[in-house]
Amino acid sequence: MKSHLFILLLIGILFTVTPSVLMAAPRESSSGKGNLSDLSRVARSNDGLKRGDSFESGESEVEEPPESIPDPLEPVNRLFFRFNDRLYFWILKPAASGYKAVFPEPVRVGVSNFFSNLTTPIRFVNCLLQGNLKGAGNETFRLLLNSTLGLAGFLDPAKKELQVEKEDEDFGQTLGTWGIGPILYVEWPFLGASSLRDSVGYVGDLALDPRTYLITSIPVNLGIRSFEEINDHSLILGEYEALIKASLDPYVAKRDAFSQYRRTKIKEKGKGIPPAAKPEPKPPKRASRAHQAYQEKEILLGGY
Amino acid sequence: MSVGRPIFAFLIAVAIAAPAFSESPKDQIKKTTDQILSILTNPLYKGPSKAEERRRLIRKAIDERFDWEGMAQRALGIHWAKRTVEERKEFVGLFEDLLARTYMDKIEGYSGEKIVYAGETIDGDKARAFVKIITSRNKEIPLEYRLQLKESQWLVYDISIEGVSLVNNYRTQFNSIIVKSGYEDLVKRLKEKKTYDDKKERRS
Numbered sequence: 001m002k003s004h005l006f007i008l009l010l011i012g013i014l015f016t017v018t019p020s021v022l023m024a025a026p027r028e029s030s031s032g033k034g035n036l037s038d039l040s041r042v043a044r045s046n047d048g049l050k051r052g053d054s055f056e057s058g059e060s061e062v063e064e065p066p067e068s069i070p071d072p073l074e075p076v077n078r079l080f081f082r083f084n085d086r087l088y089f090w091i092l093k094p095a096a097s098g099y100k101a102v103f104p105e106p107v108r109v110g111v112s113n114f115f116s117n118l119t120t121p122i123r124f125v126n127c128l129l130q131g132n133l134k135g136a137g138n139e140t141f142r143l144l145l146n147s148t149l150g151l152a153g154f155l156d157p158a159k160k161e162l163q164v165e166k167e168d169e170d171f172g173q174t175l176g177t178w179g180i181g182p183i184l185y186v187e188w189p190f191l192g193a194s195s196l197r198d199s200v201g202y203v204g205d206l207a208l209d210p211r212t213y214l215i216t217s218i219p220v221n222l223g224i225r226s227f228e229e230i231n232d233h234s235l236i237l238g239e240y241e242a243l244i245k246a247s248l249d250p251y252v253a254k255r256d257a258f259s260q261y262r263r264t265k266i267k268e269k270g271k272g273i274p275p276a277a278k279p280e281p282k283p284p285k286r287a288s289r290a291h292q293a294y295q296e297k298e299i300l301l302g303g304y
Numbered sequence: 305m306s307v308g309r310p311i312f313a314f315l316i317a318v319a320i321a322a323p324a325f326s327e328s329p330k331d332q333i334k335k336t337t338d339q340i341l342s343i344l345t346n347p348l349y350k351g352p353s354k355a356e357e358r359r360r361l362i363r364k365a366i367d368e369r370f371d372w373e374g375m376a377q378r379a380l381g382i383h384w385a386k387r388t389v390e391e392r393k394e395f396v397g398l399f400e401d402l403l404a405r406t407y408m409d410k411i412e413g414y415s416g417e418k419i420v421y422a423g424e425t426i427d428g429d430k431a432r433a434f435v436k437i438i439t440s441r442n443k444e445i446p447l448e449y450r451l452q453l454k455e456s457q458w459l460v461y462d463i464s465i466e467g468v469s470l471v472n473n474y475r476t477q478f479n480s481i482i483v484k485s486g487y488e489d490l491v492k493r494l495k496e497k498k499t500y501d502d503k504k505e506r507r508s
Contacts, residue, residue, distance in 0.1 A: 068476045068480075105441070160442070242406075242409060246406040246409070248402075248481065248490075248497060252480045253477055256468075256472070256477070257468045257473055260469060265467070
């Protein structure tokens with residue numbers, strides 16, 4: 001069983017084409033976040049959750065040193081970046097475009113919902129690991145409702161009718177909330193942007209993915225994962241192109257977008273938790289006010 | 305008389321303060337967004353033949369709301385201080401062009417998404433306005449405008465999309481280029497990109 005998991009993992013890594021090809025790949029892109037200055041800030045302020053807070057770095061103050069994830073593997077990463085870039089333009093994009101032309105959007109969204117429903121254990125366990133009981137409850141509720149009334153997960157009545165949204169958590173984020181920084185940037189072939197921390201997180205998520213156990217035939221498992229990637233990409237075609245087009249150095253642009261995106265996701269962690277339950281000390285004045293205001297707004301808008 | 309004077313002074317104070325406080329950062333963002341949407345949805349400017357006119361009008365609306373110099377300065381970060389006045393001017397122009405194009409590309413992809421003004425926070429002369437774009441698939445894309453009060457106008461100095469700040473993203477790229485091959489190379493690449501994008505735009 002163990003070796004089976006290991007092989008799946010390796011292949012998974014080789015094959016889950018994607019996530020990362022995209023900055024905004026919704027789910028799986030692993031994480032990344034700060035940098036040395038982030039780490040030192042964590043050490044100093046001990047505010048693991050809000051570290052690298054975009055409210056701070058977002059200040060974009062002139063004196064502030066550029067914020068970026070450490071990248072000692074840059075030469076290799078750039079090589080794989082080029083590989084992934086070609087993979088996207090030569091294989092993934094044509095496949096996703098063809099698929100998109102055949103299947104209408106509601107079907108593709110349904111497929112995406114179905115896979116997302118299937119991987120509920122990943123989000124459920126990570127909510128628990130982050131002390132987010134409400135999030136874990138929401139995930140359970142969503143699983144029950146969407147698996148039944150939502151026709152095995154193809155529909156999302158939990159969100160549509162009851163505004164109970166998906167808790168987009170993964171093990172990389174959990175590690176982040178525990179105060180572990182991204183350590184360094186890794187660009188995996190096929191998998192794309194990640195950090196050392198999020199690569200470990202990815203392994204953890206695979207272990208929580210029911211498909212790892214249910215679908216024991218490796219070719220079938222890979223086939224399903226590839227299909228999921230193509231389906232997901234059919235819904236976000238154009239995003240990667242936009243990032244590349246807007247950049248002067250696409251590799252650095254992607255690395256930084258990934259790093260900022262993950263940092264924000266980790267920071268958002270506390271969203272469903274009542275303030276009293278938040279483990280970290282009060283973040284800096286401005287950050288906390290802005291952040292709270294933002295959360296309140298989300299609640300007002302029916303995010304929860 | 306002695307009663308009249310304070311009241312008069314108060315009225316003047318209100319009159320002076322009014323432009324600054326009558327419109328919140330969120331209102332100003334909304335105003336600009338509405339202006340842009342009205343251009344995008346106006347049948348007069350629809351179609352490829354009107355693209356140039358449409359982009360010119362949108363650019364004008366953006367120019368009024370964006371603090372290009374503030375953005376450029378932040379994008380250069382620590383390297384800004386080392387630049388001469390002429391270099392800064394040149395850089396602001398190039399950066400403005402790049403960013404306007406990026407922003408414009410995103411705007412032009414607009415296809416009837418719902419826009420929700422989720423609120424704002426103000427802290428002295430800095431503010432954030434939170435906007436949500438809700439796609440047809442019911443997916444929410446959080447946008448955050450960061451603004452600074454300049455001459456009674458809230459001007460945008462950064463935009464963050466799904467937690468990714470554009471200015472920070474450029475700053476990381478620019479710093480990486482400057483550290484590796486120098487400021488001159490950065491300017492050269494900005495110019496090359498502009499030429500390339502201009503050409504592409506004209507072709508399409």
